[in-house]
Amino acid sequence: MSLQISKDEAAVYDRQIRVWGFEAQARMKNSSILVLGTSGLSIELMKNMVLAGVGQIIVVDERSVELGELGSNFYINFSDQGKMRAEVCVEKLKLLNPKVSMLAKTSFTPELLEGQHLVCHADATLDEMLEMNQICRSKGIKYISGNTFGMLGFLFLI
Numbered sequence: 413m414s415l416q417i418s419k420d421e422a423a424v425y426d427r428q429i430r431v432w433g434f435e436a437q438a439r440m441k442n443s444s445i446l447v448l449g450t451s452g453l454s455i456e457l458m459k460n461m462v463l464a465g466v467g468q469i470i471v472v473d474e475r476s477v478e479l480g481e482l483g484s485n486f487y488i489n490f491s492d493q494g495k496m497r498a499e500v501c502v503e504k505l506k507l508l509n510p511k512v513s514m515l516a517k518t519s520f521t522p523e524l525l526e527g528q529h530l531v532c533h534a535d536a537t538l539d540e541m542l543e544m545n546q547i548c549r550s551k552g553i554k555y556i557s558g559n560t561f562g563m564l565g566f567l568f569l570i
Contacts, residue, residue: 421465421511441466443529443530444529446472446525447531449533451534452485453558453565454534457534459508462508462509463509465509467512468514469514469515470515470524471515474519476495476496477492477493478493485497485501496516499516499518501516502515503516529553531554531555544557545568557569
């Protein structure tokens with residue numbers, strides 16, 4: 413892992429580097445995160461990861477935008493109905509920080525786990541969480557899953 417950050421990156425991430433240090437920022441820059449789902453919870457996570465300067469984020473969601481989801485995902489608009497959620501979200505998240513590599517995928521394949529440091533899973537059933545947790549553990553990948561229900565929510569992490 414390279415602990416190098418360019419002068420331009422150091423200027424962009426100056427405040428963060430002052431909080432958690434140069435080495436942590438370099439590790440973040442060299443991280444790759446797979447995000448499964450584009451719910452309101454995961455879009456907030458992705459926004460924060462993009463602004464923080466994570467190196468690569470791969471977003472997977474096989475669903476298209478529906479009218480009922482407009483209130484929970486602030487990157488989905490009325491005009492996006494029928495488009496693939498992952499593609500819409502990635503297109504808009506890229507505008508926040510062009511230094512972060514972002515890819516949209518409309519289906520999950522096990523190959524997407526290769527090279528990942530973390531998997532974030534939103535809106536998963538218990539069976540889906542347990543299965544993905546087991547897969548991630550076997551590959552040495554960190555795993556976080558969560559969901560929100562109005563004012564309540566949960567977080568599962570390993």
